[in-house]
Amino acid sequence: MSNVIRTRFVIAVQDLQKSAAFYRGVLGFQIHKVPDPGFLLYTNGNCTIFAGLCPGSLPPSELGDHSYFAYLEVDEIDAFYDLVRSKGATICKTLRDEPWGMREFGLVTADGHRIMFAS
Numbered sequence: 001m002s003n004v005i006r007t008r009f010v011i012a013v014q015d016l017q018k019s020a021a022f023y024r025g026v027l028g029f030q031i032h033k034v035p036d037p038g039f040l041l042y043t044n045g046n047c048t049i050f051a052g053l054c055p056g057s058l059p060p061s062e063l064g065d066h067s068y069f070a071y072l073e074v075d076e077i078d079a080f081y082d083l084v085r086s087k088g089a090t091i092c093k094t095l096r097d098e099p100w101g102m103r104e105f106g107l108v109t110a111d112g113h114r115i116m117f118a119s
Contacts, residue, residue: 006046009070012054013111016040019051022110026087047072061112068106068114077119081105 013019016038023029023042029049032041042049047070060067074080081095084107092114093106104118 006048008048008050010050010052011069011111011113012057012060013051014053014055014057014059015111016051016053019109019111023049023051026084026089059112060114061108067108067112068116071116071118073118075119077103077105077117080117 020031020040020042024031027044029042029044029047032043034041038053040051042051049070078095085091090108091105092108093104093116095103095105097103102118104116106114106116108114
């Protein structure tokens with residue numbers, strides 16, 4: 001068996017510029033152009049998200065519980081939570097300590113995807 005050495009995510013978005021603005025402005029990701037104009041890369045630390053323009057696809061908000069796509073561990077979770085809230089992020093799970101030893105919160109992206117952040 002092979003070991004996973006890195007994680008990357010691929011998401012479908014209805015509007016690349018709106019999505020990129022959210023990831024940059026609210027979550028602090030860097031945005032990178034690639035040769036294909038229908039894709040952008042969002043990076044932050046060891047996380048890379050490939051965002052693909054899919055204007056006719058089902059919006060993630062219509063996927064219910066299946067709109068979660070990532071569980072990202074970050075440092076300084078309390079400060080990060082305060083920061084994303086101050087920038088207007090929609091919180092779907094408030095910051096709290098969980099019995100499995102993680103302190104976590106969830107948010108909804110501009111595209112309707114949900115991400116859990118933990119420490």
